[in-house]
Amino acid sequence: MRRWIAATAGALALTAGLVAAGPPASAAGLTPVTGFGTNPGNLAMYSYVPDALPSGAPLVVALHGCTQSASDYYTHSGWPQLADRLGFAVVFPQTSSANNANSCFNWFEPGDSRRGSGEALSIRQMVDKAVTQYGSDTRRVYVTGLSAGGGMTANLLAAYPDVFAGGSIAAGLPAHCAGSVTAAYTCMYSPPDRTPEQWGDLVRAAAPAGTTSWPRVAVWQGTADTTVRPANATELRDQWTNVWGIGQTPSRTVGLTGGTTLGVYDDASGRPAVEVYSVSGMAHGLPVDPGSGAGQCGSTGTYYLDTICSSHHTARFWGLDGGGQDPGGLPAPTGLDVTGTTDTSVTLRWNAVAGAESYQVFRGGTRLADTASTAYTDTGLATGTAYRYTVTAVDSAGRAGAASPAVTATTTGFSPTCHTASTYDHTVAGRAYANAGRTYAKGSDQYMGLWNTFTVRTLKQTAPDHYVIAGC
Structure with missing residues (x-):
């Protein structure tokens, strides 16, 4: 009863104007995941995993706003597009009206935002599940969220700096700004003007004792946001720059598209530790920029605003x-193309970039090689396997610029393999798909039976992304 009362009031504490509820998470490509732990926060887990994603890829956790859903965030935020383009898995946690009357994450509830309890622990358990199921790189796990999801993101970064390498807070609140419904109102409309050290102390108190390594944090805020006031972005900057032990004066300021100003705060080594993006004239919501360009993603909708692809x-x-x-580095190389494949190699080429001294080649997000040429051959690969590549240009000062759009190459040859599992597990693993409660083998479209954990079938992979029912 306490939780229900707090949820009813707390929904108003971060939902001023959020009235259009998203549909249940059932969009094509978005997969429900069960059995991810004790789930003390009573959340649902959904995921999006690009085809042929290799093990060791990054993982992003994306938290929706109030009255939204995993499906809503999946549809509009742009993260699935980027997952396809850059090669990583995305987990979309989902709360419900059973937790909060307006389906907000309970960022203002201490029992839901502390390490080892409530919703925060449920999300931590989702990370463990994804790492096991998709082979995600534990060193490259990130979390992002909008509005109430942004408030929860800040708390997760404070509670689990040993889990999350970075975070992004859109129209959100400083970590542990509020511990009650009343305080939540204050934080939204007139956040406490604490010193950077006081804000930083809230993070240090929430983190495991002795923590010395902190996540890198991006803050997104519209200057015309009347639901979560822009002052929150300033307090977030103060909080996380203090945690990093750096000042509150930006190392540099960069003008971006969509009326956006970026303030960059470098750590002692010269790498950006905190970035603050201020979007001029934007109201409450997540900045998106629909389109197929290298810097575009997302789609417009309620609280998904056409400005810049955050x-x-x-x-x-x-x-x-x-x-x-x-952001001041060389532009991304254009024309990245696969010019040849063999059983064990992939050959790439790209257009030269003016001012480039060399190029860095990345496979699956991991730096593979440096070369002065505009062509490269990757060798020693597995047969019949898909690989994603990007290339960056490096200037005379050794700075790597923006990465090219990714290309996918599949080596030739194939060794058939057999997989025995339930129809549900086959769909989770990407070997089958479900439609209207029935399961079909991917590629061959053979009917496998009802979609559940009880019907067991053996599938034989005869080619990349092609499976048949077989008695291996």
Whole structure:
């Protein structure tokens, strides 16, 4: 009863104007995942995993706003587009009206936002599940969220700095700004003007004792946001720059598209530790920029505002594009193309970039090689396997610029393999798909039976992304 009362009031504490509820998470490509732990926060887990994603890829956790859903965030935020383009898995946690009357994450509830309890622990358990199921790189796990999801993101970064390498907070609140419904109102409309050290102390108190390594944090805020006031972005900057032990004066300021100003705060080594993106004239919501260009992603909708693709710039800040984090670097190479494949190799070429001294080649987000040429052959690969590549240009000062759009290459040859599992597990693993409660083998479209954990079938993979029912 306490939780229900707090949820009813707390929904209003971060939902002023959020009235259009998203549909249940059932969009094509978005997969429900069960059995991810004790789930003390009573959340649902959904995931999006690109085809042929190799093990060791990054993982992004994306938290929706109030009255939204995993499906809503999947549809509009742009993260699935970037996952396809750059090669990483995305987990979409989902809360419900059973937790909060307006389906907000309970960022203001201490029992839901502390390490080892409530919703925060449920999300931590989702990370463990994804790492096991998709082979995600534990060193490259990131979290992002909008509004109430942004408030929860800040708390997760404070509670689990040993889990999350970076975070992005859109129209959100400083970590542990509120511990009650009343305080939540204060934080939204007139956040406490604490000193940077006081804000930083809230993070240090929430983290495990002795923590010395902190996540890199991006902050997104519209200057015309009347639901979560822009002052929150200033307090977030103060909080996380203090945690990093750096000042509150930006190392540099960069003008971006969509009326956006970026303030970059470098750590002692010269790498961006905190970035603050201020979008002029934007109201409450997540910045998106629909389109197919290298810097575009997302689609417009309620609280998804056409200005700039925040998810693209966030991914770049985290290094998910395989390139550097300096927006002032060289432009991305164009024309990246696969010119040849064998059983064990892939040959690439790209257009030269003016001012480039060399190029960095990345496979699956991991730096593979440096070359002065505009062509490269990757060898020693597995047969019949898909690989994703990006390339960055490096200037005379050794700075890597923006990464090219990714290309996917599949080596020739194939060794058939057999897989025995339930129809549900086959769909989770990407060997089959479900439609209207029935399961079909991917590629051959053979009917396998009802979609559940009880019907067991053996599938034989006869080619990349092609499976048949077989008695191996």
